Amino acid sequence: MEIDSMLEDDMKSQGVHVTSFEQLINWGRSSSLWPLQFGLACCAIEMIAATMAKYDMARFGAEVFRPSPRQADLMIVAGTVTKKMAPQVVRLYNQMAEPKYVIAMGACAISGGPFKEGYNVLKGIDRFIPVDVVIPGCPPRPEALLDGLLTLRAQIAKEKLMGSHRARHADPLGTAAFPVPECGAHDLEPTSNREIWHPLPVLREVEGVEA
């Protein structure tokens, strides 16, 4: 629900701040994201660099890296997810408490990146867990990670907590845990979670066949 801006300005001049619960909660959530301290590969070094002296992620309230998924609400998938690692990543995601968000940092986490053709590389973590923000780059610069964080904050600030368009975590029927894939004989089983992963159909033009 929007607040009448006239009323808001009028009250502000009297020293009273009027807001809605939704805005207040979203403001709180977006201002103190606690990332999971969890690096996979090269991008993790840039993730650490983003929290260190020069880039100082603390300016955006996201410097409290938690080693335990139970205390974290942001998972930065920083690096190549291999098929051996994918079940652990999904399990860590499932262990995080709601509301939780995922940033896919770098080409590998988005699509497999330069290692895409590798037999052991998962071609994008969005096959198994919902991703909120993707940050392209190999590895992305720390500024790019900060930009991704700000994008996520803007998304959280717009979240609806009620109504038909409410956020996933505000929906009592929404799911907080996704099936953990197993390592099968040749590949992960299943190879993707079709409920959350909707790839664009591959369109091929074949001679003599109408599309």
Place this chain on the structure above:
Amino acid sequence: MISASSKSFDAAPMIESGPDDDSLLRVSLGPQHPSTHGVFRMNVVLDGETVVSLKPVFGYLHRNHEKIAEGITYLSSMPYTDRLDYICPLSNNWAYAHAVEKLAGLEVPERAQYLRVILAELTRLINHTAFAGFILGDMGAWGSALMYAFRERELILDLFEDLTGARMMANFMRFGGCRNDLPDGWAAQVSRLVDDYGPFLDEMEKLLVGNEILLARTQGIGSLSKETLVNGGISGPMLRAAGVNYDIRKVDPYGIYERFDFRIPLGATGDCYDRIMIRFLEMRESLKILQQALAQLPEGPVIDPKARIRNFKPPVGESYARIEGPKGELGFHLISDGTTKPYRYRIRPPSFINLTLIEDMCLGLDLADVVVILGSVDIVLGEVDR
């Protein structure tokens, strides 16, 4: 995942068969764990707090580097070597370029040789500085030491960015030289950085050397006999910390290292304290090399004009070339069948081989020491699992 089913390729069960005793505690450390060494897992069996058995589990970052490299041209593998040991991409570049040059018999111009030495030694500074920050993080001083370390790392990365266009993934060396020449004023910036690095090392050493907690946590922890280390194929600072004088820059000089005046620092006992301190001493020697290289930097081309980029086909044969990477002996073994792609491409990663003795180092110590020992080995999982 927990049961070791026969169909699974992740055949590393949570509970290993080991000493079968109800009083023992089995802990799976990793692959997600608070220390900053990547996705490495150790299945530890504890008696109280004492380590009885420790089995490493590898492969959580196995991204098929060697297999991919066999399907692409020689030059296309260069960016992949950046991602091997992602803290020090430029020494990986050099090792690979060195192997291909040996295979194809290419000559490297003088200026490029100097440039390579400068970049490799700057990379060594980055690696050892970050190491000091990370190992203190492993001991619980998360933040402060790493903050200082990364402050200095950023200064070097800025220089890399000026030269190569990328902070980390430089992709800079080519077969027969380097990709481009120095930008204006770059060498002067490096010498300024070299001058400022000594005071930073003084500051860092003041923080560490006499620190009571550091001494208690690292002295007498994780040392092995020289024989065990040599037989285990250990190389790099870990070997030299135990007093074995083995540095490839001296025993099998490559590039132009024989022209520089520097010494190889050696430790006495090989415990974790020695491993930290040896890296500080090595950084001082790197600064000496950098000063000499910058003073002697000649003019000329940075790449052999005859070197081919397109349709590069080394003659049939094989080569093994090694360099003293910041973590130890980094070698590339290439077999060529005369086509544009290598027939076999094999890496000898220092972190992986240094890690093989981790159980011997940890047995009989406390669980808390395991993390410090793992930190002192200085692994990067991109190189361990490849």
